[in-house]
Amino acid sequence: MAKFLKAGRSADAQAAEDAGVRATVETLLADIAARGDVAVREASARFDGWDRSDFRLTDREIRDCVAELSSRSLDDIRFAQDQVRHFAEIQRSGLKDVEAETLPGVVLGHKNIPVSAVGCYVPGGKYPLLASAHMSVITAKVAGVPRVATCAPPYKGRPAPAIVAAQKLAGADEIYCLGGVQAVGAMALGTETIPAVDMLVGPGNAYVAEAKRQLFGRVGIDLFAGPTETLVIADETSDGELCATDLLGQAEHGPDSPAILLTTSERLARDTLAAIERLLTVLPTAAIARAAWETHGEVILCEDDDEMVREADRIASEHVQVMTRDPDWFLDRMTNYGALFLGPRTNVAFGDKVIGTNHTLPTRGAARYTGGLWVGKFLKTVTYQRVMTDEAAASLGAYCSRLCALEGFTGHAEQANIRVRRYGRRNVPYGAAVEA
DSSP states (O other): OOEEEEOOOOHHHHHHHHHHHHHHHHHHHHHHHHHTHHHHHHHHHHHHSOOOSOOBOOHHHHHHHHHHSOHHHHHHHHHHHHHHHHHHHHHHHTOOOEEEEEETTEEEEEEEEEOSEEEEEOOOSSSOOTHHHIIIIIHHHHHTOSEEEEEEOOBTTBOOHHHHHHHHHHTOSEEEEOOHHHHHHHHHHOOSSSOOOSEEEOOOOHHHHHHHHHHBTTBEESOOOOSOOEEEEEOTTSOHHHHHHHHHHHHTTOTTOOEEEEESOHHHHHHHHHHHHHHTTTOTTHHHHHHHHHHHEEEEEOSSHHHHHHHHHHHTOSEEEEESSOHHHHHHHOOOOSEEEESTTOOHHHHHHTSSSOOOOOOTTGGGTOOOOOGGGGEEEEEEEEEOSHHHHHHHHHHHHHHHHHHTOHHHHHHHHHHHHHHHOOOOOTTOOOOO
């Protein structure tokens, strides 16, 4: 049975915090719905210290931000975006429109149609997380979305040049310097200056994730992508320094970021705990990483690899890094995760920043029922039907008539019966089921 050498906060404490987040978000969204731009400006000034009459950046502002970056930085952004674009294009090539004659004279098909307007949230209040622009904007554009709007909060009192450059290079049609609930609320609900979108995508803090949850239905969303989660699965072939580095590398995202070690080696578990304490004395972001580790960090000792798989699927982490003697053994058996990182040569930072897979992934257990953001999320797979012959219309009509009668739906049955009369030239009494 799995043994906790270090446990995170209790479920009751997390539930109480979640309730407070829900109430705050509900109030903010209701205010935005009622007062539009005025409410958005007040929220931005209150939470980000950022106020202007129009949050959309002008072409001049965008050019100035891009000009602040060195050619090396711009080339690095382009490299990362090329990887994301290439993998998204590979994914898109696998999504085909289909059409088939399923019965004589009956043609069925489906088409993949891009969403018309998407709002991409790019988090950046603590750090300028430009990578999220690649993941959302490029993927939407590869899917064929005609209008992509982006929102990112101000960074140190102004638009973050790196985020703005990434948004521009990725192909965003509208770039807003606006963060938090006010950003996703404005994009979903629409205001006087920010036209509404049909879908919201992108990660964010607990408040942004909750806002997306409450707005779902009014608009589509990609998934519930809240604070970053990481799970390291390791055995005695790994070492404490590597495990500690990879856990803290994600814990620095924010004080609410869970970081968990699953291992079959108590020696590795103890070495990792010691290495974490040592690294927290030198890590520049230690204040944030320590808060996350102390509140949400866990070390779980398992009896064998099978138990590690069971625990990993129970946790259903956003990121799962596997550093064992046979990482592919876990690839073949695990079912609940956002993304797997197999072997010590790869890591979550590669996936976050540069390797090409999408880093917007399910959190809070959502990996039990959904994958991460990908090109298919921006496509609506819609069906169509065509009945081409009288014989097919009459044959289907007869079956449909009898099945509708079983349900007591006379109006439905008449839709079938009228076709049997016209195309099958049979005398069917009104409201009766077609005889076999």
